[in-house]
Amino acid sequence: MSELTYTSGVTGQVFDLESKLSWGAALGLRSREWDYSLTYRGLGMPTRKAREVSVSMSVINPSDLDAFMRATDADIQMNQPGVITGLAESGAAWTQHAVIVKTSPQSHHRASDASIDLTIVLLDGVWRRRLDVQHFWSDVLQPGLNLDYPHDYPHDYMPTARNTTVVNPMPAPMPFEMVWFGPVSKPQLTLGGNRYELDMDIPSGGYVTISSVEGEKSIILTTENGDTSNVFSKGVRTGGENGGSYIFQPIPSGELAAQWNGFGIDLTIIEEASEPQWV
Structure with missing residues (x-):
C-alpha cells in the first residue's frame, strides 16, 4: 500500500x-x-x-x-x-x-x-473499497436541460436509458450503497431477480440512502432542507436474503438488466476482499 x-x-x-x-x-x-x-x-x-x-x-x-x-x-x-x-x-x-x-x-x-x-x-x-458510482437519471431529468440533483457532487451526470444495465465486475455478489431521489411514491428497482422496494414516498428534493454493508445496514431519508430521519422499517424485506424482495440483497456478479419506476438512482457497489489489492 x-x-x-x-x-x-x-x-x-x-x-x-x-x-x-x-x-x-x-x-x-x-x-x-x-x-x-x-x-x-x-x-x-x-x-x-x-x-x-x-x-x-x-x-x-x-x-x-x-x-x-x-x-x-x-x-x-x-x-x-x-x-x-x-x-x-x-x-x-x-x-x-x-x-x-x-x-x-x-x-x-x-x-x-x-x-x-x-x-x-x-x-x-474484510477490507472494503467503493467502486465507481453508476448513475440512472429520473424521467424528469432529460439530457440537455442542465438540470441537477439538489446537492453537490464532484462529478457530472450523464443520461442513461430507462431500462439499462448494472455492472458488478467482481466474481461474487457484493454489498452496495444506493441513493434514491424523489419525488417518487413507493419506489421499486428490479435487478438480478430481486426487487428492491421502499414502502414510502420520497418527497421532491429529498433522497433516501440505502446501505447494505454488513454491520452498517441502514435506510436514511434526507429532506430538501437537510433534515435526516431513520426509515429502516420502510425497506421491504419479504422472505429475507434470496427471498426475491429484499432491500439489502447483495448485487450479483456480472451485467444485470435493471428496471425501475422512473426515479433517479445512484448505485455504488462496495467491493469486499480478504486483503487489499497489491496494485
Whole structure:
C-alpha cells in the first residue's frame, strides 16, 4: 500500500502511518484467513471473522506517539473503533474498522527511535473499497436541460436509458450503497431477480440512502432542507436474503438488466476482499 492512515473513531484524528508513525510494510494487514468447519469432502460455513494481526511500528515523532496511544485507548474505551485506510498503487482506498488492543515496546532508550509491536484487531473480517458510482437519471431529468440533483457532487451526470444495465465486475455478489431521489411514491428497482422496494414516498428534493454493508445496514431519508430521519422499517424485506424482495440483497456478479419506476438512482457497489489489492 502506498499510503496508510488510522482515523480515530472518538477524536477523528488522522494519524499518518508512513512518515510520522511508520508501520513499514505492515505485512500483517495483508494476511488473509477464513474461518470454517470440515465436512465430508468440503468446507462448512466459511466466514471471515474479526481477527488479530501484528505490526511493528517505528516512532519518528514522540508527540505523535502519545497522541496515537491516547486516541486508540479512547476508541476501545468508548467502543468507537477507528478506521485503517490503505491506498493501493492504483489509488484505490481500502478500509477496515480496527482497534489497537496491545503494545509491546522493543526498545526504549529514546522515544524518537523506539520500536513498538502492535496487536491490532481487524473487526470487519474484510477490507472494503467503493467502486465507481453508476448513475440512472429520473424521467424528469432529460439530457440537455442542465438540470441537477439538489446537492453537490464532484462529478457530472450523464443520461442513461430507462431500462439499462448494472455492472458488478467482481466474481461474487457484493454489498452496495444506493441513493434514491424523489419525488417518487413507493419506489421499486428490479435487478438480478430481486426487487428492491421502499414502502414510502420520497418527497421532491429529498433522497433516501440505502446501505447494505454488513454491520452498517441502514435506510436514511434526507429532506430538501437537510433534515435526516431513520426509515429502516420502510425497506421491504419479504422472505429475507434470496427471498426475491429484499432491500439489502447483495448485487450479483456480472451485467444485470435493471428496471425501475422512473426515479433517479445512484448505485455504488462496495467491493469486499480478504486483503487489499497489491496494485
